Amino acid sequence: MTSILTNTAAMGALATLRSINSGLEETQNRVSSGLRVDSASDNAAYWSIATTMRSDNSALAAVEDAIGLGAAKVDTAYAGMESAIDVVTEIKAKLVAATEDGVDKAKVQEEIDQLQDQLTSIAESAAFSGENWIQADITTTGSVTKSVVSSFVRDSSGSVSVKKVDYTLDSSTVLFDEGANATTGYGAGILDSEALFTGTDGITVSISVNGIESDEAVKGYSTDELMALTGMTFTASGSQTVATDGTDSYLQVDGEKWVLLTTTAPTTGQSVAYNDGTTDYFVDTGNTPTNVTSANAGFSVYDLDITDLATVATAMGGSFTEEDALDFMIQFVDTALSTMTSAAADLGSISTRIDLQEEFISSLTDSIDSGVGRLVDADMNEESTRLSALQTQQSLAIQALSIANSSSENILQLFR
Template structure:
């Protein structure tokens, strides 16, 4: 039955055209945007995952920038440390040259002064973005200032996020100069050399006694080496007490038995030969040996130390006598102590430079990893939400053809009502 009121064929054709137009609109949107899932209505689960991962990727991009900034800080510190190592090496060479007899030490010291100024300049200039990793305010040998570089952005299985850092401690083993206001400094280059004073001799050794000219005191462990009254012997140690007395700054006076082996002395007379009287023979240049502080077991812990009054940045080879008077050593030995200490601090600088180099390598590895991770996340998100352009292109062509056919079909359905009109014509 044909009706001019209800055109069922046209209604069917119209519904088909509407469906085709809807599919065509979706396909055109995918082709133009490149996304299969562009909004939450497209696929809520995939859209949620993709949005979260895009957010994390943005955070990783910030991490990559932070790593670049951190790498610049490390590279600046390392370059300065490497230059400082070269300067200290040159200072050591100058000190070795100063051991030659007849060398004008004042001229060599002028060169050392310039090198020491250069060390200060290097340390002060090693700053990037307001941070200097070669100097810090310490104030004690145990103080530490932690520096950090952003290393990664992490989301755990529970969905909790955190930022991980690469840490580096500025302490007495890594900074060149201590910028604290105290007189005692703890940087590698401004920390004064201190000689350990051990409150010990050998096991069961009773340190000594003195003798006046021509007199020898007898004990079970020591004899007088000469009759001058200025030498002391205990278990093979020979000491000239005129030049080997030292004050530790705490009210104690120490007698040097050998390098880094000391015995505490006292200005209170002691009775060494146990006759009840402190004899004149028991006096060492006005000092007396305190046997209670020397007859300790070998290997006892260090009691205190003597500051020799020089650091790498302040040593002065024209003032070796001052060093000798503090450490109870000769001027020649004082120069040797300087060489020894500079070499020790040079090793510490080398170790600090190695630490900086290790962190630099780690940052480079982390940069490479973050870059690869970012690409992987982008790829994973793309698999979830990106449109397959080949497929969408095929769909688009098919839907355009279907649209044309649907329009043609609707046109035919609408024209059928016009055909009824001919029935009423003569």
């Protein structure tokens, strides 16, 4: 049936053309945007996931910037600590050189003074973005915690958090304490903490009992200590030197060290230590050492002075000599050096972790981008093929609609 009121063929062709135009418009949008899911109406689930992950990726980019800032702080602190270690190592070498007989300690101290000034310069300069990790006030709170952003995390429940790496500034990691005592100048830092001497005033002597040698710890005395006693005289007999004040006698056993003698053998079978021609003397092993517990030695790595060893020896205890004081200085500096090395190792570990985290975040960002792309990116090969097909279909649909519309004109031929 042919009707001039209802053209069903044209209606069908028009519907087909509309469908093709809709598909063509969708394909053109995908080609122009590169996305097959560009809005929630395209695919609500994929759009929601992609939007959330893009937001997390932006947060990771901010974390990566923060990590870079933290890395700069750590690297600056490590550079300062490493330089300080080199300087303290040099100070230790100067102290060892000062133990040699005949060395001009004043000249050595001049060199040490310069090295000590360099330590303060290093500590003050090792700051980045207003933060100094090797110089801080640790007297008020005992410690200060510094943090470096390490990651942004979204857990299975959807909660988000920022993770950090903490580094504690305390007496084992800070070189100088900005809260140091204003009067004494001593603080809680590695380089400005006052040396505390803990030990005994004893020395070890070899005692022969019934022909068997054994080492015994006895109280020691310094030459200066004996000279301070009233009526003390010193007598040399062969290779031995004895001092006496008329009541007690002392035998020189180790350079400036002396031990108390007794005329009664403390142990049966103990060999004679000294004979003055008429009387046998034995080392008084019952004269035990005195413990010295945390005595303030009056120096730190920053202000030690080898030209005033007598004062340090006195602070350590009356039986200690200047040589003992210098040995203790070397030991104290070596301990500080060990602590600094440990602190530098901690900073190095954090630096390594930060580098690994930077690499991980970079890889994670790429993985998230790739994953989001799989969900929402358009396959351009497929879309280009579909676009060509739809363009061909559109041309055919237009032609079909044209043919359908021309059928009404053909009816006029019947009325001529």
